[in-house]
Amino acid sequence: MNDFKLLTLKDKEVFDEFLAQDPPRTSELTFTNLFMWRVCNDSVWKMEGDCILVILRPETEPPFGLPPFGPGDKASALRTLSENLTGTSTEPRIARVDRNFVERYVDPDEYRAIADRNHSDYVYLSEDLINLPGNRYHRKKNHLNKFVKNYEFEYRRLDEELVKSFMELQEDWCELKDCESNQDLSDENVAVYEALKHYKSLDYRGGAILIDSKVEAFALGEELNRDTAVIHIEKANPEIPGLYVAINQRFCAAEWAHLTYVNREQDLGVPGLRKAKESYNPNHMVDKFVVAPRRS
Numbered sequence: 001m002n003d004f005k006l007l008t009l010k011d012k013e014v015f016d017e018f019l020a021q022d023p024p025r026t027s028e029l030t031f032t033n034l035f036m037w038r039v040c041n042d043s044v045w046k047m048e049g050d051c052i053l054v055i056l057r058p059e060t061e062p063p064f065g066l067p068p069f070g071p072g073d074k075a076s077a078l079r080t081l082s083e084n085l086t087g088t089s090t091e092p093r094i095a096r097v098d099r100n101f102v103e104r105y106v107d108p109d110e111y112r113a114i115a116d117r118n119h120s121d122y123v124y125l126s127e128d129l130i131n132l133p134g135n136r137y138h139r140k141k142n143h144l145n146k147f148v149k150n151y152e153f154e155y156r157r158l159d160e161e162l163v164k165s166f167m168e169l170q171e172d173w174c175e176l177k178d179c180e181s182n183q184d185l186s187d188e189n190v191a192v193y194e195a196l197k198h199y200k201s202l203d204y205r206g207g208a209i210l211i212d213s214k215v216e217a218f219a220l221g222e223e224l225n226r227d228t229a230v231i232h233i234e235k236a237n238p239e240i241p242g243l244y245v246a247i248n249q250r251f252c253a254a255e256w257a258h259l260t261y262v263n264r265e266q267d268l269g270v271p272g273l274r275k276a277k278e279s280y281n282p283n284h285m286v287d288k289f290v291v292a293p294r295r296s
Helices: 009-021 031-036 074-085 099-105 126-131 135-150 160-177 183-197 243-255 271-278
Strands: 044-047 052-056 064-069 094-098 111-115 121-125 153-157 205-211 214-225 228-236 261-263 284-286 288-293
Touching: 009 031, 009 052, 031 183, 031 228, 052 074, 064 074, 074 094, 074 099, 094 099, 099 288, 121 126, 126 243, 126 261, 135 243, 153 243, 160 183, 160 205, 160 214, 160 228, 183 228, 205 243, 214 243, 228 243
Parallel strands: 064 094, 228 261
Antiparallel strands: 044 052, 052 064, 094 288, 111 288, 121 261, 121 284, 153 205, 205 214, 214 228
16 A cells, blocks of 8 residues: 555545545545544545545554545446455455445455445435424424523534634533543544634534533534535534534524435444434435455
8 A cells, every 4th residue: 555645635626626526425425524534544545547545544443445436437446446455454345335336336246245234324305404394303393492492592603713612512522421431432522623623624514503602512514415415523512402403403404405415424333323313214324335355
C-alpha cells in the first residue's frame, strides 16, 4: 500500500468531483464522513483508473476497503483494491458495499458477498420525519407536543458563534455516557470534534435547539445525493423529555424539506439503537454487504 496516502482536507476537491459523478447511496461515502472519522480509521486513499480507492485501518479490526467510486471501471478498481488488501489481514475484504454495487460490479465467481445487517442504512421519507403523520407516529407526536408545550426554545443553524456551544454539549454528553470507557463512543467523540473544528471547510449543515440560550441538542448532516440527506450526528440532553424527537423534527424541517429522503445511518447491531431507528418507521433500508475474494 505504498502508493496510498493519508486523507487530508486538501483532498476534498477531488473527492467531491468523483462523488458528484457517481452519487453515493451509503452514508459512509461523503467527504465529510470520511474526513471526520479519518483519525479513528487511519484512512488512506489513492486514485485508480478514474476511481477512488479508500482503505480504513481502525485499531479495533483488520484493515478493510470501501467500495470504489467514480466514473471509471469499478469492477477493475475492486480487483485492484482487493489485491492491495492482500497481506494486510487473513482475509481481504471490502465492506459497506450496497446491493446495487454488488449486482453490477461484483463477479460471484471471484467474490463472496455476505449481508451486513448491522451496517445497513435506515432511510425515511423526509415528510414523515417533519410531519410525524398518523398512528405510526402517534407517540413521537405526543413527545414533541409535550416538549413544545413545556419549554421555551429556539432552533438555530450552526454558525461560528455556536461551534463552541456544540462542543460543550458534546463534552457534557460524553461525560454523562462515560465515553472514555467505551471505544465506539470515544471514537465518535473524536469524529464530532474533527467535524466541528473544520466546519467552515466542510459542506455539512448543523442545527441546534437552544433553551435559555444554551445549546441542549444539535444535529449535523449533509446532502448525500440529489434526493437524500444523511444525518451524521444527533445529540441531545437526555434529561429533557422529547428533545431527541424535537431536534430530529426541527432539523429535517429547517434543512431537508426540499429532499425526498433522509438517511439516518446504521444501528451497528446495538439493540437500543435498532429499536430507536425502527420506531421512526423507515421507508426502506440501504442493504450493505461485505465482499471478500473467493479462495482459490
